[in-house]
Amino acid sequence: MSVRFEIYDDKIKVTDLISVQAVDRSYFGKEVNGKKIHLELSPEEALYLIDVRKAECEKDGKPQSFNQVAGQFQGPKFLARYYCFRDWRDRGLIVRPINEAKGNYNRSPMEKYPAAETKTPHVKAKGLFFYDDLMSVIDENEEGNALYENHWFGQFGTYKAKKHGQFLKLDAYETVFLARHGKYKLNVLTKKIEEQAVSRRPDFMELYDVYEDWRLRGFVPKTGFKFGTHFRLYFPGAKPTQETGQWMHSRHVVHVFPRSAKMLISEWARAIRVAHGVKKTFILAIPGAKNAHHYDEHNGKSETKNNKAIILSSPRLASGSGQLDFLLYHRKGADIENPRHDSPTFVMLALSEEEEIGGEELASAIQQSKQMGLDLMLAICDRETAVTYYRVKRIDLPKSKYEYYEIEWVQP
């Protein structure tokens, strides 16, 4: 016999004993007035039971179809939420409403990155800046070669063949960095270079800020063009050629998502896809001031208080894709986590392929997840209702000014 429920007072209620037991056993529904005599279903739960378990729903004694139920409860990103909910359940895993979250679960450790003391060399040669190319050239080879060999600034000679051709070519990030930190003199003022770069790509200064931040911690960011991203990243100590004569491969790429930027989810996901295809770790950089709360953590203060009040009062939570959607229970060994005995592992933000997301919104969703002590799981429902997951892990880069996250395409 299939599960039955009905709609009244704009609520979806399960009242007959057999249905209540079946629904409760599967971790659907919530108690009414603290008792399990009746259960109330969320719209996602009701649709799931209709869709997958052929449950029967009635209103005023009349059977209700999927569209009739969905039509009554339709709200922002309704189908995206539903199909993301369904997909998690279809994996045999439990998903529960976000408002059941209790305090900080402390299940979101940070990935620690190394950082090195660095000193920027002083550039003794003068460079020529090419306006339209956003690059500068140092044609004094001794100086150019030293900057390349010892610090991996620019490209000497030819990519992967430094002895073919000559001269040091520096891109706009390297040029501005050396002008600011290495007394690099050019035919034009640094300010003019920045203005020209910003006129070409309005997000130039945000990209530069990220470049500078990693460079100052000893990392070597180079163009990520071949990997469809803003930078590829080498860890401290990297050199353009190793002693073994082997070319050094980067293992990380960095994509900069300014707070003010807006991007279609499909375009955002594309960048992650390329990184995945070339087996590199995708790092999302969100430049610009972190909020005070976040700074606290960098000063070593922990926050273990119940942050639920903060989450619920956040103005960004009122609507839109900044709102977190579900608590996700995952696996534990051969078993699965369940809400009666376990804590959730992730918090889900459900998105759809053709919606836009802003840098600020995403930063806010990550911040909220952090306050819950859970890793954020971005679930993206495509136009065929197939769901793709991206797990967000926080990065701890000592002394850094900005927020960085590893984004990993996962199959939960």
Added chain:
Amino acid sequence: MSVRFEIYDDKIKVTDLISVQAVDRSYFGKEVNGKKIHLELSPEEALYLIDVRKAECEKDGKPQSFNQVAGQFQGPKFLARYYCFRDWRDRGLIVRPINEAKGNYNRSPMEKYPAAETKTPHVKAKGLFFYDDLMSVIDENEEGNALYENHWFGQFGTYKAKKHGQFLKLDAYETVFLARHGKYKLNVLTKKIEEQAVSRRPDFMELYDVYEDWRLRGFVPKTGFKFGTHFRLYFPGAKPTQETGQWMHSRHVVHVFPRSAKMLISEWARAIRVAHGVKKTFILAIPGAKNAHHYDEHNGKSETKNNKAIILSSPRLASGSGQLDFLLYHRKGADIENPRHDSPTFVMLALSEEEEIGGEELASAIQQSKQMGLDLMLAICDRETAVTYYRVKRIDLPKSKYEYYEIEWVQP
């Protein structure tokens, strides 16, 4: 002894006999007044000889460095042009100035695509449109299943598991198409759906036009989300499940680049990278009216006249990345093509990673290449001066309204 040349009257001239012979033997330089007593070099040729062959350049009796020469001749995308030129030469291949082009070389055949007669089914069930999700649902399963099984509209049940769950989910392109061509009735007017979709993504109607164009020729475009593109494409006759029970794999993806759109080269290349990574053919769609010239060809008229006059008088050629840069000679067997005996194979448009390109500009460059009877080769110089090549092949899709091109990442 190294090659020597000098700058006077803003020209770069090779005058001593040994240098003239060395330069000419390598297919550099052009005759002055129809004689090879003296040769004139383009800035790219001069810089190449300085950079790679350690040539000596003088002006007013003083030796000139790379930056001194470059500084004098600097123009739009100067370094991008130079490094693309150099890269082609570094491959042992010949590159010559674009103004040496002679008429139509007839070396740009079209890729023929099949097209099938199609009839759009009439939808007998009513759908519910979800505004925020840009999707509609048909919850009458007999009708929904028929649309899915017989015509591959939408997704019935679950992606790759149509028997799990129920109901037909249609994306906005499918919804509008069936409303326009299949009498599909919904809870809202088609016009409202289109308005909502355009408010979400301003290029919606351009994407729809491309969807409709392929659908009407018997192809099945579905979401390309997993491949970082707008659509993946199945050829006429494709069904969601094959008789063998095997899932059918698409081999093509379609990216829509509206004429009015502008995009950073790096973002544009990213989309092609993903397609390459999953081994699919990348099709670039340029919707909107083709010019009259192009229509001619579709009516079967060939153009073999010398179109050089048209090319040179095009207003778009005045500046910017719409201007073609070089004639490219390629390989023939174990040998290479040379300008004395052979025709060029490609025409190069040199671009840099951080420049913007518009749909109109790209369409114009392709059009100019077509008039020369050569395939366009996009050469992209990244921030490390490494060059990546994308070959553009024209597609012949019978009865289609728009222009389509296969873009292939190649290593020449």
